[in-house]
Amino acid sequence: MIALQSLLTLSAVLFVIGVCGFITRRNVLIMFMSVELMLNAANLAMLAFARHNASMDPQVVAMFVMALAAAEVAVGLAIIVAVFRRRGTVNIDDLRNLKW
Amino acid sequence: MAEQIFFYFFAALSIVSAFLAVTRKNPVVSVVWLISCMFSLAVIYVILSAFFLAAVQVIVYAGAILMLFVFVIMMLNLKTGMVGQLRNLGLKFVGLIAALLILRQFYSAIKGAGAMTGLPPRAAAGFGEAAAVGKLLYSQYIYPLELMAVLLLVAIVGALVLAGKEQS
Amino acid sequence: MLDYVAIFLTIIVAALMAGGALLLSALIGPSPAKTKEKERPFECGLVPIEEPGRRFPVHYYVVAILFVVFDIEVIFLYPWIASFDEVGLYGFIGAMAFLLVLTFGLIYEWLRGGLEWH
Numbered sequence: 601m602i603a604l605q606s607l608l609t610l611s612a613v614l615f616v617i618g619v620c621g622f623i624t625r626r627n628v629l630i631m632f633m634s635v636e637l638m639l640n641a642a643n644l645a646m647l648a649f650a651r652h653n654a655s656m657d658p659q660v661v662a663m664f665v666m667a668l669a670a671a672e673v674a675v676g677l678a679i680i681v682a683v684f685r686r687r688g689t690v691n692i693d694d695l696r697n698l699k700w
Numbered sequence: 701m702a703e704q705i706f707f708y709f710f711a712a713l714s715i716v717s718a719f720l721a722v723t724r725k726n727p728v729v730s731v732v733w734l735i736s737c738m739f740s741l742a743v744i745y746v747i748l749s750a751f752f753l754a755a756v757q758v759i760v761y762a763g764a765i766l767m768l769f770v771f772v773i774m775m776l777n778l779k780t781g782m783v784g785q786l787r788n789l790g791l792k793f794v795g796l797i798a799a800l801l802i803l804r805q806f807y808s809a810i811k812g813a814g815a816m817t818g819l820p821p822r823a824a825a826g827f828g829e830a831a832a833v834g835k836l837l838y839s840q841y842i843y844p845l846e847l848m849a850v851l852l853l854v855a856i857v858g859a860l861v862l863a864g865k866e867q868s
Numbered sequence: 869m870l871d872y873v874a875i876f877l878t879i880i881v882a883a884l885m886a887g888g889a890l891l892l893s894a895l896i897g898p899s900p901a902k903t904k905e906k907e908r909p910f911e912c913g914l915v916p917i918e919e920p921g922r923r924f925p926v927h928y929y930v931v932a933i934l935f936v937v938f939d940i941e942v943i944f945l946y947p948w949i950a951s952f953d954e955v956g957l958y959g960f961i962g963a964m965a966f967l968l969v970l971t972f973g974l975i976y977e978w979l980r981g982g983l984e985w986h
Contacts (some may be wrong), residue, residue, distance in 0.1 A: 601818035602747070603708050605810055610711045612806035613832050614718050616799045621722030629727050629773060633734050636765065637718055638743055643753075645749035650828075651748045651819050659750055659828060660836045666760050667940045671855035673765050673775075674933045677772045678862035681929060683778050698786075702873070743876075743898030756943055764936040771932050834947030838928070844945065845962060849969035852937050856973035859933045860982055 601614035602700070615641035628680050628690045639669050707747050714740035727773045731766055738762050749823040752830045930982045941970050 621634035626627060643662045650658035684690055724730045738761040745754035746866060792831035826832050900906070948955065949962045955962075977983060 601821065602704060603816045605816050606707075606711075607744075607748075607819075608806075608810050609716070612803065612810065613715055616802050616806070617715070617718045617722060619802055620795045620799045620804050623791050623798055625722060626791075627727065627771065630722060630730055633730060634722055636761070637721070637734070637737070640738065641760070644741060647745055647750045647753060648819075650750065651810065651823065652817070654820060654824060654827070654837050656832050657840075659753055659833055660841050661832065662750075662753055663756060663837070664841075665850060665942075666756055667944070668851065670760055670765055670936050670940050672758065672852050673768055674855045674859045674936055675862070677768055678859040678929075678933070680773065681744060681772060682862045684748070690776065699771050706876070708882050746963055752947065760943060764939045768932055768936055771929060775929055830947045830950035832951075834949075834951030834959075835954050837944070837947050838951065838955040838962050842958070842962040846969065847963055848944070849966045852940060853969055853973045856933070857976060859913065860930065860977060860980060862931070 604628070604648060604652050607647055611641045611648065613637075614644065625691050628683075628692055628695075630674055632680070636669060638664040639661065639665055703747055707744060710740040710743045713737075714744070715851065731769050731773065732771075735762050735766050738766070748819075748828075750828040753831050754830060820861075912957075926977075930977075934977060934982070938971065941967075 611688075617640035618636075618641060621637070625631055625634065626662050642645045643665055646665075647656040650656065680690060682686040683695060689694065689695065714737045717740065718731045721730045721733035721737060724733065738757060741758040742762075745751075745757055846863045944966065945963065948959060951959070
């Protein structure tokens with residue numbers, strides 16, 4: 601039998617890895633991937649509670665989160681492509697001006 | 701028993717892959733590790749009897765989102781040396797501190813939830829299958845669904861406006 | 869749960885076959901000496917003048933985005949089909965409204981010329 605706590609711990613560890621990657625990495629693409637990782641960790645916690653409470657509602661919400669992640673990636677990567685065309689870099693340290 | 705073995709194996713695999721995904725220098729290698737992480741999470745979803753969500757995880761994350769990441773990396777043709785230099789030691793320190801603080805918060809939250817509780821041994825029949833998801837999605841959650849359609853529409857338009865120009 | 873063990877076994881067998889083939893060929897096969905000349909990409913005897921990986925045209929990206937968005941659309945329609953008898957007319961109208969909104973996106977893309985292949 602799997603304890604609810606071990607699922608939540610897994611979710612927390614994945615989330616923290618995502619946070620750590622987001623803070624420490626300077627490549628916008630990797631930062632973006634860390635955000636995806638955090639969304640997945642949240643989804644995992646949601647599904648663990650769905651199973652624990654025998655309720656289907658969190659699963660529907662998890663589906664919305666996945667669709668939201670896809671929409672976010674489509675727009676975010678388009679922004680990265682547009683910025684790269686203009687500035688020729690994906691390093692966040694070179695992109696600290698709001699206007700150029 | 702089999703469930704536990706699968707769970708611990710794939711939990712360890714997902715943590716290791718996630719760690720490697722955020723630490724590798726080459727973005728393509730990162731994406732491959734992230735795909736491995738997503739697959740292990742899909743297996744854990746199956747263990748949690750969220751069968752439809754496991755399929756969605758594989759189709760959407762491994763199939764669509766990470767494909768888009770690989771696409772952009774190939775499109776930008778990033779050199780390995782150009783990105784992700786190992787510097788910013790201060791930033792790494794900040795990241796470590798933030799990670800420890802958040803872990804501490806999670807620890808007290810999980811600890812505060814009480815004694816170790818196992819999941820119910822069996823899910824109800826049909827739990828987590830596509831029909832059960834659809835029954836909720838198309839009755840109670842119909843307005844969020846329409847909003848999601850609007851969000852996807854905005855995503856299409858936004859992505860086209862940002863990346864759709866035929867130049868370079 | 870037991871139904872899915874078969875899938876796991878399939879995955880394990882597939883991984884063993886693929887990994888085993890690689891491992892066996894690495895162990896048994898001949899391993900020629902690696903010189904700098906042999907590592908170089910082969911270009912009909914000429915010295916390569918540029919890096920092999922070049923940038924993709926952005927047009928592919930537009931198609932990829934469309935794939936992602938319509939992938940999500942299909943994902944949302946699948947539960948509707950599975951529960952078609954239970955959600956009835958209400959679900960039908962909801963699904964049609966969902967499709968209608970996303971069709972605007974397709975029309976926009978079409979009018980913008982994103983689907984044309986130059």
